[in-house]
Amino acid sequence: MNSIFLRIYAGMILAMLLVGAFAYGMVQLVNDYRSDLYREQMAHGTFYLMARGLQRQAEPEAQEARRELLTRLMGAEIELRDEHTLELSYRERMALEEGRVVMRVADPRSFADIMFQLPGESRYIYTRMDKVSEQQARATALLLLDELAQYPLAEWDAQFMHLQKQFGYPIARQPLAALRLDTEQRQRLARREVVLALDESPARNRSTVMVYAPIGNTGDALVLGPLVLFDWLPLEMSVLVGVLGLLAMGFVTYFLVRPLQARLRKLDNAVRQLGSGDLDARADVRGQDAIGQLGATFNGMTEHIRRLIESQREMTRAVSHELRTPVARLRFGLEMLADCDDGDERRAKLDALDRDIEQLDRLIDEILTFARLEEGTPAIEFKQVDIQQLFEQICAEIAPISGEHLTLRDATEWLRLGPVQRNADGEQRYLHRILQNLVTNALRYARSEIVLRYYVQGELAVIEVADDGPGIPFNERERVFKPFARLDKSRHRASGGYGLGLSIVQRIVEWHGGRIDVTDSDSGGALFRVSWPREQRSGQHVLGSRGAEN
Known part of the structure; x- marks a missing residue:
């Protein structure tokens, strides 16, 4: 039951049923005790007078005559019995020794056995009455007049x-x-x-x-x-039952609302922390109800804001650094162009300036693309994507620029994969961008071969892109996905690129609920492995999923 109000209403109804059952049982129990006490009090005086009259008779014959008289007066057989004939319980024996009347009520509508101990004797008055x-x-x-x-x-x-x-x-x-x-x-x-x-x-x-x-x-x-x-x-008992019922309802309501209030307080504290600038604020309000979902969304939103701010800071620092070099070359080239009189040399310098401007244009395009991806997560419309067709498209696009010395090879055993396994849920253009960026990244470092591979692992679809280049050191494998990240000289920026391609890939993979890892390939280079669920929920949003994880 995910609705908070349904849970509270169900709890209240259950509490009412429990309180009603408890009240009914308590009233019955108390009334049984009160009715027994009432009957004993009403009968005590009568049996006390009967015992006094019997004990005044010294002779057995006179006592027997008295007993018969009492039988006629009471309209019920009055007997004198010993203890062993009564089969008294411990409670009954204690009550009789205290001088009280004991009644065994077989059924309120049937009969009652009444007993009273003769004071100072081990005999008991016994009678069975079916009505008063x-x-x-x-x-x-x-009997009272006789006693007086x-x-x-x-x-x-x-x-x-x-x-x-x-x-x-x-x-x-x-x-x-x-x-x-x-x-x-x-x-x-x-x-x-x-x-x-x-x-x-x-x-x-x-x-x-x-x-x-x-x-x-x-x-x-x-x-x-x-x-x-x-x-x-009686009125007193009705008031008591009502008060106890209200207390029980209040008690149950308190324990129903208290966890809800505590979770809302945690959420409020997290919002206040976020408002004060603490980007590490998290609302620990787990659950599948509305508040749990709100907490998950809040945590995802907080994580997204933190990531955006950190990315913005990194981008600001990196962009200022990345723009400085081509701008400096442009300024230097313009100064050289001003002092150049030769036509061919002037044309060469103009071509160099044009290349620097083209480099700036590509850099700005990458920055804008990354910025758009960082603005927020789209509601992806997942559809079945034919991965074999996607591989063939990428190979056709990359082959012209790979050169004669470099081989782009698809090592997937498509024949072993059925038509269903060749398909995976995703956004066609985003999956294309993932594979394109990974292959383009591999082109910069591969010596002779780039290998593509696709396979199914349980419920996951897995894509691998491997090269035979210098590889990525183990301690640099997490940093490689950060924007504008600089690695060691074996994979430095002289090979081209601005360090945004892998950051873009990681963000798209996250949108698909997957992950990307980097390890060593069989040939000693880098192997990037992307895995994501083959079956997705339509309209899934990363804020909700990331918030739930946090």
Whole structure:
């Protein structure tokens, strides 16, 4: 995915899915824990009163009768079991020893096994309930009244404070006249019945249940509640999940944008360095996306600017030096011509001046050609070029000027190359210029023979031009491609040329995504080897490719 925005959007969508899954899992986990805690708190007071009533029975028969009474009150079988019959886990055992109610919920819609340890004993109250109904609420009120009946009325307030710690909801004693009940509910209280009142709220989680039971003839009523229905997703949890979701989204967004910002900062620093004149500035922002491509283009542009400036400096120095000699000869020739009276001598000096002017014209033409090549890299339209035809054209052009003592030979085994291998992608006129310059350069130094050769090496097309001249020293082989480069006396400028031909060849080869090397030929002279991809991408630009390499 090369688009930055697509990567960010994809990352954001993935983050949303991950946050949603995390939030859902967290809510489920927290709600499961809260629901277990809610059920245990609601049941704790009831089972505490059941345990107190059972332990008050000293005789086994009385205890059994009490158990049966509790079974009828609760609407579920109440049992007394030993630990080995319950198969308690470590967590359940620890909870029971702490005096808590333990519930094993098989399925929220099925049943639950409820256990509570008798204080100070190794026996446990055990029951299985498939639903919670009004019967359990009324049983709790009756058990609470039974517990209070064991104490004088004066101690009830203290007992209320003690028992309140065992319940997960408020318990209180209030005058009957203070209760907000309708006529039917008051009549039921007068008949000594336990009354349940549901205070319904528009929001289900705000609905509550109140339990009222008359306390004998005291004129008071026992009030249990409000019992708040379980809220599966309270406001606090919704806020918490929302905050955590926003934090997670911000965290993910930060790590998505941070690398992008860092790469843009590197690019900005490189631009600032270049603006301050540092031509070695490079933007280290690798990648295949838009910023990576921009960084590659910037690096290629910087390299191109540096090369242009260096070339301009070298050219300025070299041109001033190269022009000085023919201009000095022209000035000297004009002075000599002014003092010359003989016609033949005057004509000879005019011919010499004409040759110097021609030399200046050729030099200026080479300089202009090199300058045009250095102005920028064209968008080359690569086409299939027949290399055999190109070789035949060059040989036909060079043969008239090679002389009788020099042989130009094509050593390519064309018969072994199929029609496809004989073709390579390139610009016809530029490939012609490469071969022409190399052969012309070899003409200046070859003693008796120049050899051309073409072959295919993997995905590369390779052209070789070899001569049997003095060769190029190893330490001079890199400098030979620099404009106006001067080599040792074995290949000095007396042979002609201005040192621009090989610079032009190198630049064209770079446009084709290739390279040029120089080594020794079999006959001891110089061998120039040009290699480039046989298949090119249409419209390729050297700035992009060079930038990517840098």
